[in-house]
Amino acid sequence: MTAIVPTLAVADLAVGDRLPDLRYDVTATTVVLGALASRDWRPMHHDKDFAVERNGTRDIFLNTPNQAAWFERYITDWTGPYGRLGRVTFRMRGSVFPGDTMVLSGTVDAVETDDVGCGWVSLSIALSVDGDVKTTCTARVAVPVDADDNPWTRRGEGWRP
Amino acid sequence: MTTETAAAAGEEAALAEVRALVGVPQYEEEGEFPVERGYIWSSCASVENGNPLYWDDEVATRITDGPIAPPSMLSVWFRPHHWAPGRTTQALPLQIHFDLKARLGLPEAVMTDNTIVFHEPVRPGDVLRTRQVLRSVSDVKTTKLGVGRFWVIDVEYENQRRELVGVESYTGFGYRRVGGGSAGAAGDGAPGGAA
Numbered sequence: 409m410t411a412i413v414p415t416l417a418v419a420d421l422a423v424g425d426r427l428p429d430l431r432y433d434v435t436a437t438t439v440v441l442g443a444l445a446s447r448d449w450r451p452m453h454h455d456k457d458f459a460v461e462r463n464g465t466r467d468i469f470l471n472t473p474n475q476a477a478w479f480e481r482y483i484t485d486w487t488g489p490y491g492r493l494g495r496v497t498f499r500m501r502g503s504v505f506p507g508d509t510m511v512l513s514g515t516v517d518a519v520e521t522d523d524v525g526c527g528w529v530s531l532s533i534a535l536s537v538d539g540d541v542k543t544t545c546t547a548r549v550a551v552p553v554d555a556d557d558n559p560w561t562r563r564g565e566g567w568r569p
Numbered sequence: 570m571t572t573e574t575a576a577a578a579g580e581e582a583a584l585a586e587v588r589a590l591v592g593v594p595q596y597e598e599e600g601e602f603p604v605e606r607g608y609i610w611s612s613c614a615s616v617e618n619g620n621p622l623y624w625d626d627e628v629a630t631r632i633t634d635g636p637i638a639p640p641s642m643l644s645v646w647f648r649p650h651h652w653a654p655g656r657t658t659q660a661l662p663l664q665i666h667f668d669l670k671a672r673l674g675l676p677e678a679v680m681t682d683n684t685i686v687f688h689e690p691v692r693p694g695d696v697l698r699t700r701q702v703l704r705s706v707s708d709v710k711t712t713k714l715g716v717g718r719f720w721v722i723d724v725e726y727e728n729q730r731r732e733l734v735g736v737e738s739y740t741g742f743g744y745r746r747v748g749g750g751s752a753g754a755a756g757d758g759a760p761g762g763a764a
Binding site for chain 2: 447495
């Protein structure tokens with residue numbers, strides 16, 4: 409049987425906990441691969457001339473759905489596969505270009521168990537380049553309340569994201 | 570009636586017309602293809618996401634009762650093909666956003682916030698349906714980008730069993746530039762289309 413680690417549970421978490429930083433060197437391939445994997449055909453994500461001349465940016469840049477995928481990967485690297493996203497909110501402040509080293513960092517804002525017994529952790533996450541925050545993300549993520557719990561089994565009234 | 574008062578009356582009429590659509594579902598449509606694992610793996614590869622839920626069927630069976638798609642891929646299943654037989658104009662996701670720009674005469678727009686709420690997991694083979702709902706249009710606001718209006722659009726997604734799988738809420742700002750300034754560094758505009 410495949411081992412599943414890490415698996416965070418509510419008891420493991422506390423307000424103020426920091427998630428491990430994720431650093432990644434962005435290349436043109438990162439941008440183009442992310443755009444095509446998210447079926448985003450817009451030229452500013454693969455055509456540098458278009459991005460520079462029409463968008464006024466210095467290069468092609470990461471698209472929004474791919475940034476969402478980066479945030480999801482960052483969160484579930486930390487929670488393990490039992491972590492289940494309930495709600496995420498993004499605010500875009502600036503673009504991420506080839507040549508940038510992006511850093512995702514996050515902190516725990518709240519830990520709770522709701523009225524139907526589902527464990528939740530609230531996170532604030534920032535995607536930064538050279539210390540300049542490009543995108544902020546808040547996330548509400550379900551995590552097991554104990555070793556027998558699995559948030560993925562919750563449905564209907566038992567799932568309140 | 571002066572030119573200015575005629576323009577103001579036209580703006581008021583356009584505003585009343587779009588506000589009448591608040592809460593009204595529009596653009597109900599079915600995805601152009603079933604959810605499939607190739608895109609799931611491409612998406613995971615693009616961000617080096619090694620979550621075993623997406624790569625190991627044994628783990629997926631144990632935890633999620635079979636393979637699922639990463640929740641953050643919700644909008645991917647509704648992005649139109651770049652080309653399709655018989656299509657004469659480019660299909661645009663989030664059409665209400667573009668309707669508002671045109672109807673309110675606001676040539677520029679950016680998306681400021683995007684919230685996604687996830688419900689039933691999306692699974693390979695699902696055929697999703699979506700509809701767009703305008704939630705609000707603000708009074709005139711002035712920001713560093715220009716003068717315009719904020720709007721909130723929800724995109725609701727259901728699977729073929731009519732189960733809600735997610736809701737995306739987009740806050741957009743449509744505007745006219747003041748003094749010829751830049752449209753902003755983000756430049757990402759609408760989440761699925763040039764703004």
